[in-house]
Amino acid sequence: MYHETRAADGADPGGAVILGHGVSKLFGGTVVALEGATFTVKPRQFISLVGPSGCGKSTLLRMIAGLIEPSSGSLHVHGDPVGKPRRDVGMMFQRPTLMAWRTVLENVLLPTELVRKVTAADRDHALELIELVGLKDFAYAFPSQLSGGMQQRASLARLLQTGADVLLLDEPFGALDEFTRERLNLELLRIVAQFGRTTLFVTHNIQEAIFLADEVFVMTPRPGRIAGIVEVPFERPRDISLMQTVPFNEMVAEVRGIFDRDNK
Amino acid sequence: MSDESIPGLSAEDGLTWRRVFNHLAILVAFLTVWEMLTVTGIADELLYPRPTLIIYSFYSLFIDQGIVWRHLWITMATVLSGFVVGTILGISLAVVAGLSETARRYMKPYIIVLEATPRIAIGPLMLAWLGFGFEAKLAIVTLVCFFAPFINTLTGFLSADEDQIELMRSLGASKWQILTKAMVPDAMPLIMAGIRLAMASALGGALVAEFISSNEGMGVLLNNLAAVLQMSAAFAALLTLTVLGFFLYRIMESLESWIIFWHHDDSMRRVARKRQTYWSKL
Numbered sequence: 001m002y003h004e005t006r007a008a009d010g011a012d013p014g015g016a017v018i019l020g021h022g023v024s025k026l027f028g029g030t031v032v033a034l035e036g037a038t039f040t041v042k043p044r045q046f047i048s049l050v051g052p053s054g055c056g057k058s059t060l061l062r063m064i065a066g067l068i069e070p071s072s073g074s075l076h077v078h079g080d081p082v083g084k085p086r087r088d089v090g091m092m093f094q095r096p097t098l099m100a101w102r103t104v105l106e107n108v109l110l111p112t113e114l115v116r117k118v119t120a121a122d123r124d125h126a127l128e129l130i131e132l133v134g135l136k137d138f139a140y141a142f143p144s145q146l147s148g149g150m151q152q153r154a155s156l157a158r159l160l161q162t163g164a165d166v167l168l169l170d171e172p173f174g175a176l177d178e179f180t181r182e183r184l185n186l187e188l189l190r191i192v193a194q195f196g197r198t199t200l201f202v203t204h205n206i207q208e209a210i211f212l213a214d215e216v217f218v219m220t221p222r223p224g225r226i227a228g229i230v231e232v233p234f235e236r237p238r239d240i241s242l243m244q245t246v247p248f249n250e251m252v253a254e255v256r257g258i259f260d261r262d263n264k
Numbered sequence: 265m266s267d268e269s270i271p272g273l274s275a276e277d278g279l280t281w282r283r284v285f286n287h288l289a290i291l292v293a294f295l296t297v298w299e300m301l302t303v304t305g306i307a308d309e310l311l312y313p314r315p316t317l318i319i320y321s322f323y324s325l326f327i328d329q330g331i332v333w334r335h336l337w338i339t340m341a342t343v344l345s346g347f348v349v350g351t352i353l354g355i356s357l358a359v360v361a362g363l364s365e366t367a368r369r370y371m372k373p374y375i376i377v378l379e380a381t382p383r384i385a386i387g388p389l390m391l392a393w394l395g396f397g398f399e400a401k402l403a404i405v406t407l408v409c410f411f412a413p414f415i416n417t418l419t420g421f422l423s424a425d426e427d428q429i430e431l432m433r434s435l436g437a438s439k440w441q442i443l444t445k446a447m448v449p450d451a452m453p454l455i456m457a458g459i460r461l462a463m464a465s466a467l468g469g470a471l472v473a474e475f476i477s478s479n480e481g482m483g484v485l486l487n488n489l490a491a492v493l494q495m496s497a498a499f500a501a502l503l504t505l506t507v508l509g510f511f512l513y514r515i516m517e518s519l520e521s522w523i524i525f526w527h528h529d530d531s532m533r534r535v536a537r538k539r540q541t542y543w544s545k546l
């Protein structure tokens with residue numbers, strides 16, 4: 001059952017962008033994709049969700065995006081119970097999901113086009129975003145003319161075009177090679193910091209999760225749940241060399257420890 | 265192309281001309297041998313008419329007697345109307361089936377039965393129901409043209425990109441927007457392939473329909489000419505159909521590269537330029 005009790009959780013919705021209390025999701029009545037997730041996401045926080053396949057990361061994101069409803073528990077975005085997709089929450093997937101028959105510019109303009117007639121100002125805004133993600137010379141290219149990394153850059157621009165202040169990124173660079181992924185991660189940090197958006201970022205990689213985040217939600221499968229929440233205190237802006245430091249690796253060990261504890 | 269080449273005749277041009285020349289030489293040699301074989305009586309001229317005679321028959325069919333026009337027109341009308349009706353029917357039924365699980369379930373057994381039945385074999389029945397004439401031919405061509413677009417459109421919808429649809433939903437798109445902006449264009453390459461298959465079988469379907477059921481059309485002309493052993497005219501009629509088939513094929517080809525421009529580099533560049541102009545002027 002899905003409770004619409006906002007005050008009953010006892011948490012203060014004022015300071016939180018996303019508020020989950022005992023959020024569970026069952027598929028087909030038997031598969032427990034997520035069980036009892038309780039968490040808070042504060043404005044402008046960067047949250048990494050890390051965990052093995054099948055621990056409910058995508059399920060949690062899709063519930064926050066309003067694509068599917070929780071089976072029980074309460075889940076609020078900006079104080080409203082989730083129900084259907086909303087303008088201020090945007091999502092990006094592992095696959096670029098660009099439309100092959102639209103130029104980069106037209107793909108980026110899609111979110112606008114779905115709600116109103118596109119104006120010259122919209123176009124200029126989209127072109128700025130395209131430049132921001134490093135595709136300045138490719139605004140009129142078609143997706144098939146772009147590399148995988150460039151396609152994800154275009155999807156990122158499209159996500160920003162929505163104007164959403166909550167960004168849900170489901171393994172956005174997971175299909176790219178190591179080098180491209182590292183570069184895009186850094187650019188993502190720069191962009192998110194510049195815009196001051198709240199971000200939930202799904203990954204399989206512990207180092208990546210810690211490097212990017214203010215807080216890491218460590219998730220474990222069968223049933224999927226949040227097994228621990230680790231705060232990441234490192235200063236921003238962060239440099240890739242942070243990954244070589246002792247405190248960083250101690251934190252990696254701490255996250256590993258949560259998985260190991262769960263395995264016993 | 266190199267800079268040193270003679271103006272207007274680069275190395276590549278030279279190669280193309282050489283190829284064209286070779287092809288022409290082989291063709292001329294072939295026709296000459298054929299001509300000689302019939303002139304010398306080695307081949308029976310009654311059954312294998314001389315190339316020069318065939319060329320003369322073109323003149324007589326198209327200009328002197330001019331009997332081919334009416335038949336050609338009838339066949340083309342049959343092909344085009346049957347193609348249009350069959351294709352539209354196939355695509356719209358597929359859209360209904362693609363959108364409704366229930367429709368799909370109830371349609372499925374009939375589709376399987378119809379698919380397993382050779383379409384042309386339904387011809388004589390159509391003849392019995394609709395009589396000699398245009399309606400029966402139209403029905404046969406329609407039937408021949410129905411399946412490929414239907415199956416391909418349905419396949420296109422059922423194999424729609426789930427992530428794409430999820431993305432559209434997350435952007436708050438309506439059902440109609442998801443259909444028109446994502447699913448239909450996404451399925452378009454498959455739909456177009458179905459349409460091309462339909463066109464490819466339409467001419468054949470029309471001719472068979474004319475063989476069995478009609479008193480006019482190219483199929484009838486061909487039948488009649490061959491029956492009275494007017495072979496040079498029959499060859500001319502056959503070659504006319506070859507040319508017709510070729511044009512229909514080319515038309516479908518350009519239609520495809522126009523609609524599915526993102527599968528063709530040239531068309532893609534053209535559209536990119538057009539879009540750039542459009543957005544710059546906005």
Ligand SMILES: Nc1ncnc2c1ncn2[C@@H]1O[C@H](COP(=O)(O)OP(=O)(O)OP(=O)(O)O)[C@@H](O)[C@H]1O
Pocket residue numbers: 027028031032033034051052053054055056057058059060224
């Ligand atoms: N639509 C669905 N119907 C049935 N079961 C589902 C559905 N979606 C997800 N599941 C199940 O729920 C569980 C969690 O899935 P989810 O996709 O959230 O995992 P994940 O953490 O995102 O995994 P991955 O890292 O592989 O993406 C899995 O066991 C999955 O099989």
Ligand SMILES: [Mg+2]
Pocket residue numbers: 057058059170
């Ligand atoms: Mg997932």
